Amino acid sequence: MSCFGGxxxxxxxxDINTDEIIPAKYLTEISKQALKPYLLEDLKLQGFDPTIxxxxxxxxxxxxxFGCGSSREHAPWALEINGIHVVIAQGFARIFRQNMFNCGxxxxxxxxxxxxxxxxxxxxxxxxxxxxxxxxILSVSGNGQDIRIPFTISDFDRALVEAGGWLEYADKxx
Amino acid sequence: xxxxxxxxxxxSHSIDNPAGDIHVIRLDAVFCHEIxxxxxxxxxxSRGKDRIFDPSKIKAVIDHVTPAKDSKTALQGKILxxxxxxxxIADFFDIGKNGVCxxxxxxxxxxxxxxxxxxxxxxxxxxxxFGAFAAGVGTTDLEVGIxxxxxxxxxxxxxxxxxxxxLRPGVFAKDVILHIIGEIGVSGATDxxxxxxxxxxxxxxxxxxxxLCNMAVEAGATSGIxxxxxxxxxxxxxxxxxxxxxxxxxxxxxxxxxxxxDAEYESVISIDISDLSPxxxxxxxxxxxxxxxxxxxxPVDQVYIGSCTNGRIEDLEVAAKILEGRHIADSLRAxxxxxTPEIYRKALEKGIIKVFMDAGFCVTNPTCxxxxxxxxxxxxxxxxxxxxxxxxFNGRMGKGGMVHLMSPATAAATAIAGYITNSELYEG
Numbered sequence: 001m002s003c004f005g006g007x008x009x010x011x012x013x014x015d016i017n018t019d020e021i022i023p024a025k026y027l028t029e030i031s032k033q034a035l036k037p038y039l040l041e042d043l044k045l046q047g048f049d050p051t052i053x054x055x056x057x058x059x060x061x062x063x064x065x066f067g068c069g070s071s072r073e074h075a076p077w078a079l080e081i082n083g084i085h086v087v088i089a090q091g092f093a094r095i096f097r098q099n100m101f102n103c104g105x106x107x108x109x110x111x112x113x114x115x116x117x118x119x120x121x122x123x124x125x126x127x128x129x130x131x132x133x134x135x136x137i138l139s140v141s142g143n144g145q146d147i148r149i150p151f152t153i154s155d156f157d158r159a160l161v162e163a164g165g166w167l168e169y170a171d172k173x174x
Numbered sequence: 175x176x177x178x179x180x181x182x183x184x185x186s187h188s189i190d191n192p193a194g195d196i197h198v199i200r201l202d203a204v205f206c207h208e209i210x211x212x213x214x215x216x217x218x219x220s221r222g223k224d225r226i227f228d229p230s231k232i233k234a235v236i237d238h239v240t241p242a243k244d245s246k247t248a249l250q251g252k253i254l255x256x257x258x259x260x261x262x263i264a265d266f267f268d269i270g271k272n273g274v275c276x277x278x279x280x281x282x283x284x285x286x287x288x289x290x291x292x293x294x295x296x297x298x299x300x301x302x303x304f305g306a307f308a309a310g311v312g313t314t315d316l317e318v319g320i321x322x323x324x325x326x327x328x329x330x331x332x333x334x335x336x337x338x339x340x341l342r343p344g345v346f347a348k349d350v351i352l353h354i355i356g357e358i359g360v361s362g363a364t365d366x367x368x369x370x371x372x373x374x375x376x377x378x379x380x381x382x383x384x385x386l387c388n389m390a391v392e393a394g395a396t397s398g399i400x401x402x403x404x405x406x407x408x409x410x411x412x413x414x415x416x417x418x419x420x421x422x423x424x425x426x427x428x429x430x431x432x433x434x435x436d437a438e439y440e441s442v443i444s445i446d447i448s449d450l451s452p453x454x455x456x457x458x459x460x461x462x463x464x465x466x467x468x469x470x471x472x473p474v475d476q477v478y479i480g481s482c483t484n485g486r487i488e489d490l491e492v493a494a495k496i497l498e499g500r501h502i503a504d505s506l507r508a509x510x511x512x513x514t515p516e517i518y519r520k521a522l523e524k525g526i527i528k529v530f531m532d533a534g535f536c537v538t539n540p541t542c543x544x545x546x547x548x549x550x551x552x553x554x555x556x557x558x559x560x561x562x563x564x565x566x567f568n569g570r571m572g573k574g575g576m577v578h579l580m581s582p583a584t585a586a587a588t589a590i591a592g593y594i595t596n597s598e599l600y601e602g
Contacts, residue, residue, distance in 0.1 A: 015360055015361070015459055017567050019546075019565070019567045019568075019569065019570055020567070020568065020569075023547075023569060023573070024546040024547055024548055024570075025547060025548060027209050027210075027238075027548070028209075028239070028244070028246040028247050028250060028548075029246070030212055030213060030216065030246075030249070030250065030253075042568065042569045042573060044458075044568050064361065065360060065361040065364065065394065068360060068361065068394065069296065069565060069567060070296050070546070070565075071210070071294060071295055071296040071298075071310040071311060071312055072209075072210065072312070073210070073213070073294075073312035073313040073314060076312070091361065091364065092364075093361070093364060093394060094364060094365050094394065094396055095296060095310055095311060095312060096312075098311070098312065098315065099312035099313075099314065099315075102312060102314035102315060103314060154193065154194055154196070155193035155194060156192055156193040156194060156196040156326070159192070159193065165314060166314050166315065166318055166326070167217075167221075167314055167317055167318055167321075170198075170318045170321075170322055170324065170326075171223070171318075171321070171322070173190075173192075174189070174190070174198065174322045174324050
C-alpha cells in the first residue's frame with residue numbers, strides 16, 4: 001500500500017465547501033494538472049494565503065463537515081495534484097469523503113476532542129503526520145512533541161485504497 | 175422492525191455486500207451533464223474501456239454552460255455530444271432541447287418510484303421527490319456507473335421529517351426547506367436519507383416536492399425522498415400509461431415501496447409550519463436562515479429566478495402573479511431562467527414571459543449558469559443577489575458576491591422593491 005503522510009496544513013474552520021476548495025469557474029478544466037494553481041483560492045480564513053500556505057504540504061487537518069456542497073471530484077483532484085493525499089477532519093460531507101477513497105486517497109474522521117487536541121498542540125505548525133495504515137495509528141509530530149492517535153477506517157474504504165480506487169476495485173469485481 | 179422507502183429500494187437493488195454496511199446496488203438510471211462527465215469519458219477512453227452498461231439507462235444533457243461561452247466549455251459539450259452519439263444514447267439533450275438536469279429529467283419521466291439514480295451532481299437528491307433513491311456522486315462513481323451500472327452506498331439510515339400544520343399564504347416549499355435546514359443544520363442529515371412526510375408534503379405538487387428534496391443535500395443528506403402517491407402517478411402518467419391499465423394499478427405497484435408502518439427511523443422530527451413566515455438566508459451557509467422581516471430593506475443588485483430548485487412552471491407562475499402590472503426597481507437588474515424548454519414554452523403560452531419582460535426582467539435560455547457563477551448572471555465583487563437557487567456559499571455566484579436564498583415570491587417582491595422584502599406587500 002502507498003505511504004500516506006507529510007507536512008500539515010491546518011485549516012481552522014468547519015463547513016469548508018468544495019466551492020472553496022476549487023471554485024466552479026475552474027470546472028471548465030478537463031485535466032487535473034490545470035487545477036493546480038487554484039486550490040483553496042476562495043477560502044475565507046483569517047491568516048490563510050493559498051499562494052504561500054499550500055506549498056510543501058501533504059496533509060490537511062481541519063474541523064467538521066469538510067467538503068460539503070457540490071459533488072465535484074475536482075476538489076480531491078485539486079488536492080491530489082498539489083500532493084495532498086490525506087485529509088483529517090472531525091467529519092466529512094458524504095460525497096467528498098467517498099470521492100477521496102474512490103481516488104485511493106484518505107479521508108480520516110477523528111472525534112472532536114482529538115481534533116481539538118491537534119489544533120491546540122500543533123497548529124499552526126510546522127507539524128507532520130505519518131499514517132500507519134497497518135496499525136491504524138496517526139503519528140503527529142511538531143512543536144517538540146510526538147503523539148499517536150488511533151483511527152478507524154472501514155474494511156471497504158481500506159479495500160478501495162489498496163485497490164488504488166473504486167474504478168479498479170469495481171472493474172475487477174462487477 | 176419494518177423498512178423505510180430507501181431500505182426497500184436497496185433490498186430490491188442490492189447485488190453485493192462487500193463489507194460491513196456497504197451495499198453495491200444496481201442502477202436504474204445514470205444521469206450525466208457536461209461538467210462532471212467529460213473527465214469520466216476521457217478516463218474510460220484512456221483505459222481502453224470506452225463502454226457503457228446500457229444506453230437506455232443513461233441520460234445526458236448540456237446544462238451548466240449553454241450555449242458554450244468559450245472554447246473550454248465548447249469542448250466539454252463536444253466530448254459529451256460525441257460520446258452520446260457513438261454510444262447511441264437516445265436521451266441526449268443538446269443545445270435547443272436542453273434544460274437544467276434536475277428539471278428536464280423528471281419532466282421526461284426518467285425518475286420513477288423505486289428507482290436508483292446517480293449523477294455527478296450533488297442536487298441529484300431532487301429526484302427522490304418521486305419515491306426514488308437518487309444521490310449525487312463524484313466523477314469516479316459516475317464512471318463506474320456508466321461502465322458497470324452499479325454504485326456503492328452505506329445501507330441507508332433515514333431521518334423522517336413530518337411537516338404538519340397549515341401553510342400561510344405567501345409561504346412555499348422553499349421557505350419550508352430553508353426552515354428545516356436552519357433547524358437541523360448543514361450536516362444535520364449527513365450520511366442519512368431524509369424522508370419528507372406529513373400532510374403538508376402530501377398536499378404538495380411534484381414541483382414543490384422537488385424543491386424540498388433538491389435542498390436535502392444542503393443538510394448533508396444522501397437523498398431526499400417522498401412517498402409515491404396519486405400526485406406522483408398523475409405527474410408521470412403521460413410516460414407510464416402504456417405500462418399500466420389504470421392510474422390505480424400504477425399506484426398499487428408503486429405502493430410496494432411505501433415505508434412500513436413500523437419502519438425503523440434514526441429519528442422522527444415533526445415540524446409545525448403554521449407560524450412559518452417567508453424565509454431568507456444570510457451569511458455563507460444554507461443553515462443561516464431567518465424570516466424575511468429580519469432582512470427587510472437589505473439592498474440588492476441582482477434578482478435571479480431559476481435553477482433546479484425553483485425554475486419550474488409553478489415557480490414562474492407565482493413570481494409572475496406578483497410582477498404583473500409592476501416594474502422592477504431602477505436600482506437592480508433581474509434575470510429569469512425557465513429551467514427547461516418545455517417550461518419556457520408553457521410560460522410563453524400562458525403570458526408569463528411577457529409579464530417578466532414587461533417588468534424589466536432579462537429572460538435567458540434554460541441553464542444552470544448563474545447559480546454557480548459560471549455564466550448568465552455572474553456577480554461582481556461586493557454585489558448582492560436575491561436568488562431562488564440553493565447555495566449561498568461565499569463567492570458561489572461570483573467571487574466576492576453575496577447570495578441570499580429565498581422563494582420565487584420573495585425574489586419577485588424584492589425585484590419590485592429594490593431591497594429584500596416580503597411578497598405579502600404585493601398580493602391582492
